[in-house]
Amino acid sequence: MQKKLILDSDLLDITISRLCQQLIENHDDFAETVIIGMQPRGIYLAELIRKNLEAITKKNIHLGYIDVTFHRDDFRRRETPVKANETRIPFVIEGKKVVLVDDVLFTGRTTRAALDAMISFGRPAKVELLVLIDRKYNRDLPIAADYVGKVVNTLSSQHVLVELEAQGHKQNRIWLINKD
């Protein structure tokens, strides 16, 4: 199994603060904006982004989690049903600007499911997508991210592994793995 480091800890810090600055450019003090992390792995990145944003803006920013399991389009196409995670959106998204956050954008199917799931909670004024890694040339659906940490050219036989300290890893590192 070959592993290639795409982002190390220092580069990741720089990338995250750049993403935060881009968000602030578009959302000012986040009075009308909420962040929703996508389960299971997007929530750690969302938490990181919120912490950074709160440090910069000195304001409380709403953060929720959304689980898309019951909205996926591959039900009954897998060997086993996908295990669901917690959804927690303790605020109203009706009329708000929503920033969806995930670690890796690959086929776009999870994002589609998240858009579907989110509508159950109300009608946001606007939805944007933030991803740390955008896997180019692998999209199955017409979905693009508004904020991208890093674009990576990958083959579908490869796999992007995100290791964050918040998930219990020693260091923040992102790898590209060949699954041969």
Place this chain on the structure above:
Amino acid sequence: MSKLSQKHLLGIKNLTRQDIELIFETTDNFKEVINRPIKKVPSLRDITIANLFFENSTRTRLSFELAEKRLSADVINFSASTSSVKKGETLLDTVNNILAMKVDMVVMRHASPGAPHFLSRHINANIINAGDGTHEHPTQALLDTYSIREKLGEVAGKRVAIIGDILHSRVALSNIFALKKLGAEVMVCGPPTLLPKFIANLKVKVELNVLKALQWCDVANVLRIQLERQQIKYFPSLREYSLYYGINKQMLENLKKEIVIMHPGPINRGVELTSDAADSAHSIILDQVENGVAIRMAVMYLLAGVAGA
């Protein structure tokens, strides 16, 4: 693992502890779903489910139907009283005719114990037992134990007394299996004529005095006297039954401890439970009903979700 060990839900007896825990975890997620502003998810949108009720039901049938609709399944309903069963069609023929219309899952209630087990040997669709005679009622036991877990944090180590007509109760049998698998202590309590002869083989405590049972337990699951299944007289009168085995608020207040009162419904107010006990703060009867929808969503999601099912 996120897959059940079974293709059908015929009874709690066939489930493992891991199965029950997986169902509970999935139920947590569905409970959140049914409390959203929009309570529907598209998971089962290409699945057709037939609700075959060969015996009367209100709560279970509504709960299943609601669970199916919340999962976006297509639903067809059938009740024996208005069907060709009256004209002499066999169970297998009836079900095969329904399955010929491309049905993926069957929810069945039948007065004969073992009817869903029989069916499972002959058809391909997933079967969920919604009560077979005096045998099992697995989704009720799942929602009962889930409600205990929700109210008291966990089921293991808790003392649960099942009080009333144990002999005719499928709820009692399924509850005993579920509670034992989850590590609870179980006691049954009722008039000797309404306790099955070999109940001790299930490794449950037996108590004839309702006050002692209440003093022992953390949770009392009170059952209805099933007059419709009693061909002979098991006790002199309902009035006498309620005098010796009925539970009222005064009894609960005299216990000097908090216990939880459960009832699978329908309640015969004034017989097994007085109104002041059924509506007291001890009672989680309506929580059980809410959890019933989420439990049934979880069971259907997990059974239907296997590829090629």
